[in-house]
Amino acid sequence: MRLNNSYKKISVWALAFLAMSCTNDFLNVSPQGQQPSEDFWVDGNDASKAVNALYANLHSWNNIAFAPIALESMGSDEAEKGSSPSDATFMNQYDQFTITSTEGQLNGFWQGMYQTINLANQVLGNVPGIDMEAGLKDRFLAEAKFLRAYCYFRLVRAFGDVPLRLTLPQSVDEYNLPRAPKEEVYAAIEKDLSEAAAVLPQTYAASDLGRITKGAALALHAKVSMYQKKWGEVKSYTEQVMGLGYSLFPDFESLFRVENENCSESVFEIQCKRIDNNKGASNSQYSQVQGVRGVPEGGWGFNVPTQELADAFEAGDPRRDATIIFRGETTPEGDAIPETGDNPMYNQKSYVPFSQHVSGYTQGSDQNIRVIRYAEVLLMNAEANMELGNAQAALEPLNQVRARARGNESGILPDVTTSDIAELRKAIYHERRVELAMEFDRYFDVVRQGRGPEVFGKKGFTAGKNELWPIPQNEIDLSGGILTQNVGY
Structure with missing residues (x-):
């Protein structure tokens, strides 16, 4: 659902249908198996359905498939299109930085994020008025705030300034929003995450395993702060997560298999489940x-991985x-x-x-789709300490990650011991590259580190342009020009 125009389009369609139904009553047939909207938002069961729908939307096509691959992976040097040479050649436009604002995955990503935001806003706008158990209500609202923050984070790092909708529109004047400065978007993200972390539990019973936790809110807040170079806050939030009982899973390869979902290293995973006969x-x-x-x-x-990525790993x-x-x-x-x-x-x-x-x-x-792992929390803590000049404090979490990877092979991946900040920065950047490879962070990591031209220049990256993707032209057109385009597109 498009942020600026979907509500308007739905309203126009509804009015047209209503006018037609005045003379064609036989068309007024209630949808089969659907709860009428006027009977929704009544009790705690409705609130639960709405929050569960919000979670379910996280693994929809535009949230996890072609559009995120295009915008969150193809720009990096660790991945390329793959498949057969003639299939989905539009992916090459992202890989080679020849993308224009009319390419369809831009619109898919935009719609996927704002659809989830819309579902979160529906929860946040309607659940407070429901008479239900207070603690559960607060938790539902906190989960919605986290997921809204998560989507806005994905939007702001991809596009920069984006429309910021935090409430359901109440009048026609509120449908078509301009882009908000990225600083304002980041502030809204941080507010949501602070409020969520204050309410969410550290753990859940087995029946609710996989729901958003306090640790997830703190870890995402650390990552959001890292993108703004707020190193003191990154250090604080990661230290809080490090005190919550997470640990690195011993076997790196099996960490990503179904049988080890939601394990000791899992901070935030998108939950996926095959439903038999459905x-x-x-x-x-x-x-x-x-x-x-x-x-x-x-x-x-x-x-698919590139040879560059394969060559980036240390021997053994x-x-x-x-x-x-x-x-x-x-x-x-x-x-x-x-x-x-x-x-x-x-x-x-x-x-x-x-x-x-x-x-x-x-x-x-x-x-399940692993989004934030404890290993990343440790690496964010190492980077924060390094940027604050605390080299010795940075070494311990960095070497924890290397030790897990090393396992019982004492002859490989020796501990990093340097106290030189420039060398330590290089070591942490390397560790993020190999530990988090193919997890949709490399492109944005290099951009936030200010190394885009150095690392991606040979692919066509242009400074002052390719730090951001273009705003979808379709959204600009639908907004009547209210939305503006990023520089260079």
Whole structure:
């Protein structure tokens, strides 16, 4: 649902339908199996349905598939289009920085984020008026604030200034909003996360496992602060998370498999579940679009690792083989990858063992999407301490991450010991690159570090332009020119 125009379009359609129904009463048929809107927002059960719908929208196509791959992965040096050369060639425009404002994935990403924001605003606008248990109501509102903040964070780092809608529109004057300065957007994100962290529990019972926690709100707040170079706040928020009982999962490769979802390292995961006899509800395609091509019930092979990424790992680093599926290899789960095919490599973090492919269902319907891991919290803490001049304090969390990767192999990945800030910065940037590879952060990391021309220049990155993606032209047109375009597009 488009932020500035969807409400208007729905209203116009509704009025037209109402006028037609005055003379065609036989058209007034209630939708089958749907709860009428006038009977909704009545009790706690309705509030629960609305919040669950908000969670469910997180794994919709525009939130986790082609559009995020285009905007959040293709600009980096760790991934390229993949699949067959002739399939979805529009992805190359993001990879080579030749993108124009009319390319469709821009609009898909924009719609996906604002649709989730709209669902969050509906919860935040309606649940306060429901007579229900106060503690549960507060938790529902906190979950909605986190998810709204999460989507605005994805928007602001992709586009910069964006329309900021924090309430449901009450009049026609509130439909079409201009872009708000990114500083204002960041302030709204931080307010939502502060309020959410004050309410959300540290843990849940098994029946609610996977819902947003206090740790998730603090960790996302740390990441938002990192993008603004608020290093004191990054240090504070990460230290709070480090005191909540998280730990690194021992086996890096199996960390990403279904059986280890919501483990000790999980801070925030998008929950996915195959619903038997309900293919429409089993709609996460995150793993399918990135899965190995040419195998039974296989994937589409998009968003594949580059040779640059493969070469970035230190000698013997187990994370290389745990991140990249190489053509012709046999995976730890025993799957033989074809020796020939369109792509020499695939993303192993999104990989679904062949034994878990269920005929007729989307590959990866059961596979959660890891968004924030405790390893990233440790690396954010290391970076904050480094930027604050505390080299020794930065080394401990940095080396925790390296030690987990090293395991029992004492001859690899030695501890970082330098106290030189420039060398330490280089080491932390490297560790983020290899630890978080193929997790949709590399492009934005390099941009926030101010290294875009240095790292991506050979791909076509232009300083002063490619730090942001273009505002979708369709949204500018629908706004009647209220929305403006980013520089260079």
